[in-house]
Amino acid sequence: MSDALLAITLVWGFIFLYAIMASMDFGAGFWAMTYIKKEETNATKIANSYLSPTWEVTNTFVVGLVIAIYSLFPGAVFTIGVALIVPASLILVLLCIRSAFLVFSHSVEKYEKALTYISGLTGLIIPGLLISVLPITHLGFVEGMRGNEELNLFKLFTSPNEYAFMGFGILSTLFLSSLLLSDYSKQADEMKAYKIYRRDAMITGPLMLVMAMMVMITLKSEANWLYEGMMKNSALLLVSLVFFIISGVALYLPYFSKREVKGMPRIAVIAIIIQYLVGSYVYGIAHLPYIIYPNVTILSGFTDPTSFRAVFATYIVGFAILVPGFYYFWSIFMKDQRRKFKRRQMTN
Amino acid sequence: MDHIQMARAMFGTNMAVHIIFATIGVGLPMMMLAAELMYQRTKDLQYVVMAKRWTKTLGVLLGVGIPTGTIAGVQLSLLWPGFMEVIGRVMALPFQIEIYAFMIEALFMSIYVYAAEKIKPWARVVSLFFVAFGAMASAVLISNVHAFEGTPAGFRFENGEIVDVDPWAAFFNPSFLVTAGHTALTAYTTGAFVVAAVAAYKMLRNKFGTTEFNFHQKALKLSIVLGLVFSFLTALNGHATTQHLYREQPEKLAAAEGLFETKDHAGLTLFGYTDREAQEVKYGIEFPWVLSFLSGNSFDTVVTGLNDFPEEYWPPLYVHILFNAMVIIGSGLIALALFALVWNKWLKKDTYPRWVLWLFVAAGPLSVISIECGWIFACTGRQPWTIYRMLSTADSVTSYENLGFLFTMFILVYIILCVSVVFTLLYYFKRHSVMDDIYIAEQKDERLFDSNS
Numbered sequence: 001m002s003d004a005l006l007a008i009t010l011v012w013g014f015i016f017l018y019a020i021m022a023s024m025d026f027g028a029g030f031w032a033m034t035y036i037k038k039e040e041t042n043a044t045k046i047a048n049s050y051l052s053p054t055w056e057v058t059n060t061f062v063v064g065l066v067i068a069i070y071s072l073f074p075g076a077v078f079t080i081g082v083a084l085i086v087p088a089s090l091i092l093v094l095l096c097i098r099s100a101f102l103v104f105s106h107s108v109e110k111y112e113k114a115l116t117y118i119s120g121l122t123g124l125i126i127p128g129l130l131i132s133v134l135p136i137t138h139l140g141f142v143e144g145m146r147g148n149e150e151l152n153l154f155k156l157f158t159s160p161n162e163y164a165f166m167g168f169g170i171l172s173t174l175f176l177s178s179l180l181l182s183d184y185s186k187q188a189d190e191m192k193a194y195k196i197y198r199r200d201a202m203i204t205g206p207l208m209l210v211m212a213m214m215v216m217i218t219l220k221s222e223a224n225w226l227y228e229g230m231m232k233n234s235a236l237l238l239v240s241l242v243f244f245i246i247s248g249v250a251l252y253l254p255y256f257s258k259r260e261v262k263g264m265p266r267i268a269v270i271a272i273i274i275q276y277l278v279g280s281y282v283y284g285i286a287h288l289p290y291i292i293y294p295n296v297t298i299l300s301g302f303t304d305p306t307s308f309r310a311v312f313a314t315y316i317v318g319f320a321i322l323v324p325g326f327y328y329f330w331s332i333f334m335k336d337q338r339r340k341f342k343r344r345q346m347t348n
Numbered sequence: 349m350d351h352i353q354m355a356r357a358m359f360g361t362n363m364a365v366h367i368i369f370a371t372i373g374v375g376l377p378m379m380m381l382a383a384e385l386m387y388q389r390t391k392d393l394q395y396v397v398m399a400k401r402w403t404k405t406l407g408v409l410l411g412v413g414i415p416t417g418t419i420a421g422v423q424l425s426l427l428w429p430g431f432m433e434v435i436g437r438v439m440a441l442p443f444q445i446e447i448y449a450f451m452i453e454a455l456f457m458s459i460y461v462y463a464a465e466k467i468k469p470w471a472r473v474v475s476l477f478f479v480a481f482g483a484m485a486s487a488v489l490i491s492n493v494h495a496f497e498g499t500p501a502g503f504r505f506e507n508g509e510i511v512d513v514d515p516w517a518a519f520f521n522p523s524f525l526v527t528a529g530h531t532a533l534t535a536y537t538t539g540a541f542v543v544a545a546v547a548a549y550k551m552l553r554n555k556f557g558t559t560e561f562n563f564h565q566k567a568l569k570l571s572i573v574l575g576l577v578f579s580f581l582t583a584l585n586g587h588a589t590t591q592h593l594y595r596e597q598p599e600k601l602a603a604a605e606g607l608f609e610t611k612d613h614a615g616l617t618l619f620g621y622t623d624r625e626a627q628e629v630k631y632g633i634e635f636p637w638v639l640s641f642l643s644g645n646s647f648d649t650v651v652t653g654l655n656d657f658p659e660e661y662w663p664p665l666y667v668h669i670l671f672n673a674m675v676i677i678g679s680g681l682i683a684l685a686l687f688a689l690v691w692n693k694w695l696k697k698d699t700y701p702r703w704v705l706w707l708f709v710a711a712g713p714l715s716v717i718s719i720e721c722g723w724i725f726a727c728t729g730r731q732p733w734t735i736y737r738m739l740s741t742a743d744s745v746t747s748y749e750n751l752g753f754l755f756t757m758f759i760l761v762y763i764i765l766c767v768s769v770v771f772t773l774l775y776y777f778k779r780h781s782v783m784d785d786i787y788i789a790e791q792k793d794e795r796l797f798d799s800n801s
Contacts, residue, residue, distance in 0.1 A: 056454050059414055060447065063421035067443045070425055074436025081429030082748050088426055089754045093761050096415035100765050103411025107404070107776040111768075148747050304437050304513040311440050311515075318448040325455050 004302040007072040008291075010315070012284050014065050018058070019280075020176065020273060022130070025058050026123040027177020029098070031200070033120020036113075041192040044116070046185045055102050057326075059095065071311050076291045076301030083142045083151040083292060084133065091129050098122045124170055131169025134283075135162045137292050138223045149295065161218035168211040172276075175204040179247070179272055183265035198263050202251060209244060212279075223293070229286025240278040247271035352742055354751045355427045358758065359420075360727070364720060365762045366420050369413030371719050374487045374532065375539015376406045377453075377480035382570055384473050394563050397785045398570075399476075401777075402543070403461060408772050412765045419758070427751075431734045431744035437510050438503045439496050439518045446489040453482025487535055488528040492519065494726065495527035499596045500735050522596060526589045533582040534722065538715040540575035541681060544568055545712020548705040556699060560782050565699065568708065569692065576685035582678060587642065594643040597736060598652040600729040603663040604671040605639055606632070607653045614639040614651040618672060622665040627655075629668060663729045670725035677718035684711055 028047040035043035070077045098119050105115040136142070139159060141152045156162055182197035219227040230237065247268035289297040303311070380399045387395035421443075425432045435443075456478035502518030503510050547568040554561040593601040601607075606622035606629035607614060616639040620632025640649040654662055684707055691697055691704070700708075730736060734744040 056410075056414060057451075059418050060450055060454070063418055064447045066422050066425060067440070067447060070432050070436035071440030071444060072436075074433045074440075077425055077433045077436055078429040081425045081427075081432070082746055085426045085746060085748045086754070088422060089757070092419045092422055093757055096419055096761055097764065099415045099418075100411045100768065103408060104768055104772040107408055107772050111772075144747075150748065303440070304510065306513050307437055307440060307515045311444055314441060314444045314448075318445070322448060322451050322455075326451075 003305065003308055004298045005288075006312075007302065007308065008284075008288070008298045011065075011068055011072060012280070014061075014068050016277065016280055018061050018065055020276070021058050021061065023127065023173040023176040024180050025055065025177075026127050027173045027175075028181060029116075029119030029123030030174060031177060031181060031197070033116050033123070035196065036116050038196075041196055042185075042190050043181075043193040043196050046188065046190055046193045046197075047181055048116075055099050059099055062095070072303055072308065073291060073296075073298065073301035074303050076296040078147065079142060079149050079292050079295050082149045083136055086151070086153065087129050087132055087136070091126055094122045094126050094129075098126075123173070127169045127173040128166045131165050132156075132162060135159065135165050138226050138287060138290070140223070140293050142292055142295055146295075159218075159222060161215070161222040164211060164214040164218045168208065168215050171204055171208040171211050175201060175208045176272065176276075178204055179251075179265060179269050182263070183269050186265055194265075198251060198265065201265075201268070202248075205244070205248060205251075225293070226283075226286050230282050233282045233285065236278055236282050240275045240282070243271045243275035243278065247275065351749045351751060352745050354755060355745045356741070358751060358755045359423060359427050360724070361755075361759060361762065362416060362420050362423060363723065363727075365766065366413065366416035367719060367723055368716055369409050369416065370487065371535045371538050371716070372409055372542055373406065373413045374483045374535035375537070375542065376402055376409070377476065377483050378536050379539050379543050379571065379574070380406070381473070381476045381480050382574060383567075384469075384476055386570065388469065388473065392566075393789045394566060394786060397563070397782070397789050398567055400789075401780075401782070401785060404776065404780075405773065407461070408769060408776070411772075412769050415765070416762075427746055428734065428744045429746055431739060434503075434510065434735060434739055435493065438513055438515065439493055441515050441519050442489040442492045442496075446486050449482050449485035449489060451482075453479050453486065456482065484532050484535075487531050491528040491531035492521075492524050495523040496521045497733075497735050498527070498600075498726075498730055499523040499592075500738050505738065523589075523592050526585060526592050529585050530582070530589050530722075533578055533585055534719060536578040537575060537582050537678075537681065538719055540571040540578060541708075541715040542712040544571040544575060544708045545710070547571065548700075548708035551699075552702065552705050552709070559786065563782050563786070568700075572685050572688045572692075575681065576689055579678060579681045579685060583682060586675070586678065590642055591644070594649075594651065597730070599654060599657045599661055600663055600667075601643070602652060602654045602657075603665060603667050603729060604725065605629075605651075606665065606668045607639070607651060608655050610650060610653040610656050612640055612648050612650045613637045614643075614649075616642065617668075618676070620668075622668045624665055660732065663731050667725050667729045670721040670728075673721040674718050674725060677714050677721075681711055681715060681718075684708065 032044045032047035035041060035047070038044070069080065101111060101115045101118050105111040136151060136156065139156070139161060141155045141159075142149050143152050144150050178197045178200035182194055182201055185191075185193035185197060216227065216230070219230070250264045250267040250271060253264055287293075289299060291298055291301055302308075380402045383395045383399040383402065387393070387399070424435075456475040460472060460475040460479060496518055499522040500518070501521040502512075502514040502516070504512055544567075547564040550564040551561055551568065554564065590601065593604070603622075605614075606617055606620070608627040613636070615634040615636040617629040617632035617634045620629040622628075623630045637647045639651055640647050643649050643651050684704075688700060688704060688708070691700060732741055733739065734741050
């Protein structure tokens with residue numbers, strides 16, 4: 001594998017990780033808002049307790065991702081920077097307000113309601129904007145010569161593909177997060193919340209699949225090169241569909257314990273993550289060699305080989321130190337949350 | 349405003365907001381660590397309460413610090429893609445490592461906050477040490493990029509292409525240590541004086557001898573000692589920084605001092621403003637020969653004036669005022685802390701006069717103003733370059749020109765954040781008084797810390 005390919009794989013890995021983490025984060029915000037009036041179900045509480053510890057890491061991950069792109073593909077920075085200035089600025093503003101109020105609401109009780117609405121609404125808008133980055137990179141709307149490029153916003157917002165992606169992004173966020181929250185509430189023995197989130201997953205899942213089909217149909221007419229590329233791996237696309245079906249089955253399956261509750265959300269979560277992994281791999285491999293079609297390729301954007309080696313070494317060292325640390329903390333935290341929930345239930 | 353100025357204003361506004369929270373975010377963990385160590389020495393529970401309240405404050409401040417930092421990190425590539433292209437190729441390491449430093453800080457902060465009662469006091473000190481270390485390391489690494497902009501190393505341009513890249517040579521560029529050291533030391537100084545300001549204000553509001561008064565006096569004493577140490581070290585480091593400027597960015601030094609003619613026995617001018625037409629500093633107080641001595645340790649040192657550089661290379665001349673403000677405030681802080689220490693230790697007074705307390709109240713905001721002046725001086729003083737003599741600001745900026753709308757949007761967000769962070773702090777601490785916290789600390793079975801991340 002060439003260095004550039006290795007580097008873009010790393011970037012893809014980061015984007016995938018971020019997409020999963022952020023979907024859960026943003027989706028949880030939306031669900032917390034949706035169920036704010038249904039206090040007896042604890043659905044909002046579950047979503048909020050999930051939200052609070054993750055934002056710092058998710059926020060830092062945004063920066064980490066941006067840094068990964070410009071340190072591995074500096075030649076792409078100018079075009080990417082110009083193309084994304086409007087959508088990325090909007091994302092930043094919304095993200096900033098969201099994170100800040102998340103923190104403030106821990107100290108000021110009366111912010112809690114405002115936070116729920118802020119994080120709920122931004123939980124829908126931000127994923128829609130984030131996913132727009134993909135059509136921007138493949139639709140070829142970044143026009144002009146190097147140094148004077150500009151994103152044609154009119155073309156972008158009249159493109160059906162852009163809207164198909166937005167719908168896909170938003171529904172994926174809702175689907176992934178409701179799945180995760182159903183698993184999470186089952187772990188915490190919150191059966192009312194579990195039932196709600198399981199139902200939500202059952203609704204958003206098929207809708208997400210419909211949007212994925214829309215994405216493919218619009219791709220065929222608007223970015224045929226990408227569509228053709230993806231179809232070369234149609235077998236893998238089928239595999240991803242199979243994992244979607246597995247997760248559906250896992251949700252409907254009767255639960256083997258004595259409880260009255262159906263479904264095995266844990267299996268569904270894992271199957272869906274695999275589905276996305278496979279799907280995004282097919283998209284990514286078809287997208288190569290372009291970073292931004294047709295302006296920048298991974299080779300034209302790639303960094304200096306000496307820099308690459310140094311940067312790559314820091315990744316290895318950094319991850320070797322951090323991954324065990326975070327795993328340890330995460331396990332403490334999850335246990336702590338569950339304990340808290342149980343304690344709260346007992347006092348109720 | 350043309351679009352370069354707009355982009356500079358936009359990024360500058362972000363930095364101006366971020367730097368307040370980033371600086372205190374480095375300074376406060378050091379104070380928390382000091383308080384925990386004081387507890388180890390004295391076994392006085394009030395120090396634990398102090399650390400707890402500062403932790404809470406830090407938690408709230410991070411609510412602005414992290415999002416504005418996220419904006420800074422992303423906006424760099426959005427507004428300055430030409431600059432980040434070079435940075436990505438040559439100077440990516442500090443950004444990379446900074447992410448890890450930040451993660452270490454966040455990780456140990458969570459351990460400190462979540463597990464404070466479950467772990468042993470020494471483990472608490474260890475986790476705080478890593479919090480402080482992570483915060484300081486982030487600041488040092490990011491300042492290193494700034495150092496590189498002033499004294500680039502590890503690459504050269506050949507026919508517009510970047511060649512001979514050596515990322516570690518870029519990392520250890522000539523002014524790395526002085527610049528990064530300056531950031532760290534001034535952050536500690538600011539942390540100490542911001543704490544001192546709050547403590548002094550609370551002492552003025554409480555009766556002498558009450559528990560609350562004593563609590564705040566302990567905080568004030570602690571911050572006076574640390575403030576003195578770090579402001580003094582800042583002065584020493586500032587001297588070294590000036591000598592670096594003299595050698596590596598002489599036009600920046602000349603602009604800072606308003607020096608037009610190259611000469612030996614050059615004087616140092618305090619106050620006043622630089623008059624471009626008259627080629628001198630008006631209404632200033634000149635200390636003859638001092639500048640030469642400060643620049644090269646001898647009065648014979650020849651200091652290059654602005655006239656020896658083409659005028660398009662001149663930094664804006666108002667940097668003289670910024671440089672002065674920074675130096676004067678810094679010196680004032682040393683004097684104030686020294687006076688208070690002598691008053692307390694050698695004159696054995698059991699408290700401070702009210703006017704000294706009021707000076708401390710002023711010292712907190714002033715130290716932040718000094719930080720702002722220093723950063724604006726450091727960055728505008730490098731104009732017209734983003735990378736000194738290598739890459740101009742005009743070549744760095746985005747080609748997107750309609751920045752006005754985005755700028756307005758960001759300003760609104762910063763206003764909302766700054767207002768609500770003040771409101772949040774006031775609201776929280778009004779409802780959680782020192783007395784409550786001390787009471788809770790004494791009832792050992794209650795949880796002293798609760799989640800605030």
